[in-house]
Amino acid sequence: MSDALQDILVTPAEMAAIDQDAARSGIDSFSLMRSAGMAVSAAALRLFPAARRFAVLCGPGNNGGDGYVAAAALARCGANVVVFALGDPAMLKGDAAHARNACTLETGAIAAYEPQSGDVVVDALFGAGLSRDLPDEARTIVERVNESGLPVLAVDLPSGIDGHSGEVRGASFIAAHTVTFMAAKPGHLLMPGRARTGTLEVFDIGIPARLVTARSGDLRVNTPAIWKRHAACLDPGTHKYKRGHLAVLSGGQMSTGATRLSAAAGLRAGAGLVTLASPADALGVNASHLTAVMLKEIRNAADLADWLKDKRLNAFVLGPGFGVGKKARDFTLMLCDRALVLDADGMTSFQQGRKELFEVIAASGGEVVLTPHEGEFARLFSEIAADGALSKIEKAQAAAKLSHAVIVYKGPDTVIAAPSGRAVVNANAPPWLATAGSGDVLAGIIGAHLAQGMPAFEAAAAAVWRHGETAIRAGRTATAETLVENIPPLA
Numbered sequence: 001m002s003d004a005l006q007d008i009l010v011t012p013a014e015m016a017a018i019d020q021d022a023a024r025s026g027i028d029s030f031s032l033m034r035s036a037g038m039a040v041s042a043a044a045l046r047l048f049p050a051a052r053r054f055a056v057l058c059g060p061g062n063n064g065g066d067g068y069v070a071a072a073a074l075a076r077c078g079a080n081v082v083v084f085a086l087g088d089p090a091m092l093k094g095d096a097a098h099a100r101n102a103c104t105l106e107t108g109a110i111a112a113y114e115p116q117s118g119d120v121v122v123d124a125l126f127g128a129g130l131s132r133d134l135p136d137e138a139r140t141i142v143e144r145v146n147e148s149g150l151p152v153l154a155v156d157l158p159s160g161i162d163g164h165s166g167e168v169r170g171a172s173f174i175a176a177h178t179v180t181f182m183a184a185k186p187g188h189l190l191m192p193g194r195a196r197t198g199t200l201e202v203f204d205i206g207i208p209a210r211l212v213t214a215r216s217g218d219l220r221v222n223t224p225a226i227w228k229r230h231a232a233c234l235d236p237g238t239h240k241y242k243r244g245h246l247a248v249l250s251g252g253q254m255s256t257g258a259t260r261l262s263a264a265a266g267l268r269a270g271a272g273l274v275t276l277a278s279p280a281d282a283l284g285v286n287a288s289h290l291t292a293v294m295l296k297e298i299r300n301a302a303d304l305a306d307w308l309k310d311k312r313l314n315a316f317v318l319g320p321g322f323g324v325g326k327k328a329r330d331f332t333l334m335l336c337d338r339a340l341v342l343d344a345d346g347m348t349s350f351q352q353g354r355k356e357l358f359e360v361i362a363a364s365g366g367e368v369v370l371t372p373h374e375g376e377f378a379r380l381f382s383e384i385a386a387d388g389a390l391s392k393i394e395k396a397q398a399a400a401k402l403s404h405a406v407i408v409y410k411g412p413d414t415v416i417a418a419p420s421g422r423a424v425v426n427a428n429a430p431p432w433l434a435t436a437g438s439g440d441v442l443a444g445i446i447g448a449h450l451a452q453g454m455p456a457f458e459a460a461a462a463a464v465w466r467h468g469e470t471a472i473r474a475g476r477t478a479t480a481e482t483l484v485e486n487i488p489p490l491a
């Protein structure tokens, strides 16, 4: 696999255009199908050496074509193979018809497939060409196979998964392994597609990388390659102010834990200094729990304005446990010209009145990162959230454009998007990251990266990746406290 394609995500529409470009450039499209089918048969033999039988289910398009190539190759290797077709195989066209004609195995109608113990199902019903809900006949077989618990090896995508959005179109296979071609598709990484893809193998079938990159947009998997060069290196001559001063704004005395988590995470993640800005009533409880994190009394906007004269304060986290209301709005608007992570209550405070927030962000030229989970996203971007035609990636991109901020749209498949349209999908977070206070830890890590001078998009993408690595280190019994202790070095 070419390095240039390593982290790229290609939508099904882009992939179709790439296929056409490949054909136009003189590449024999059947040779691509042959490579695809051979890769599937190799994966089947490698992953399921004890299979008693491979049941290859072939659809009406080129995904089915890949299936016929794989079936023939498996049979040539001496495997026991049965083939079933959705629709009339005599109606196949082009490369798929060619593949079917070259496969001498008898083909049954799909309805006749009865799962048997020892079967491995090779799913070649639909791939990137899926454009609507699965037809009833396919749905019946998908449900039958899913109920049987047999392992499924998916060709390109588990049939029923929309490669663009990861949505289930009526029903879908739950694959143990998916072999896709040239580049991963958004549907492999976005939920629920991600949970149904199994392990993902990206196989290079020989389309030149330049044809792929010429058509693919600015969409990537979130890996260190995205932000590595922006990660702060520790210069031996550094001092704590050079490493950045992060300020976290604490809530009142009954809700201080969240910001202490953000502050502790910010310090651990590499901010040189972290100060918790606390209202008077919470000073006592905060003081009794803090050691390395400093404490500063900030009662009102006048106190904050005075404190902001210190230009060394270069990043802020506002929102965790802060309380929803005017104070949050006033403070936020004062911080938009700095580097600001606006989380939780900070965002919810602008459910009504977001226009002012977005205008101030646009005018201020600061680095603002918004970190909504699904509920917060729906509050702040209700019309975008309700648009069923958009994928999670497109929703995050639309929200970034509207707000002029970097959006971290959280979840198992967190998407980070910039107002420019640039976006990455995160893929390293284990499910035990879903624990109370985990988002507060993430806000603190983003804040630390901003304090160290990383641009907002890279700061956010690096923090989301680091948060995932943190959870892996902390293990399945992670709590927000143990997450803080396990934040790994970034570089």
Ligand SMILES: NC(=O)C1=CN([C@@H]2O[C@H](COP(=O)(O)OP(=O)(O)OC[C@H]3O[C@@H](n4cnc5c(N)ncnc54)[C@H](O)[C@@H]3O)[C@@H](O)[C@H]2O)[C@@H](O)CC1
Pocket (backbone or CB within 6 Å): 019, 022, 029, 032, 033, 034, 036, 059, 060, 061, 062, 063, 064, 065, 066, 125, 126, 127, 128, 129, 130, 131, 132, 133, 134, 135, 155, 156, 157, 181, 205
């Ligand atoms: N260069 C290429 O074009 C290559 C493509 N390959 C395979 O080709 C696949 C894409 O092939 P196709 O574009 O033929 O698409 P599919 O084989 O995924 O789908 C077949 C056709 O079914 C129709 N269809 C879509 N949704 C349907 C539904 N819900 N019910 C009934 N019919 C539906 C559409 O007309 C679609 O074109 C990829 O997933 C991949 O497996 C591979 O052969 C490798 C090379």
Ligand SMILES: Nc1ncnc2c1ncn2[C@@H]1O[C@H](COP(=O)(O)OP(=O)(O)O)[C@@H](O)[C@H]1O
Pocket (backbone or CB within 6 Å): 373, 410, 411, 412, 413, 414, 429, 430, 431, 432, 433, 434, 435, 436, 437, 438, 439, 440, 441, 442, 467
């Ligand atoms: N199933 C999951 N798999 C991986 N990460 C998850 C999952 N669910 C949530 N997360 C992550 O856990 C964090 C939860 O943050 P948030 O929803 O703000 O919770 P809290 O307010 O309790 O801190 C986010 O970073 C989110 O991306």
Ligand SMILES: [K+]
Pocket (backbone or CB within 6 Å): 063, 123, 124, 125, 126, 127, 154, 155, 156, 157, 158, 159
């Ligand atoms: K498939």
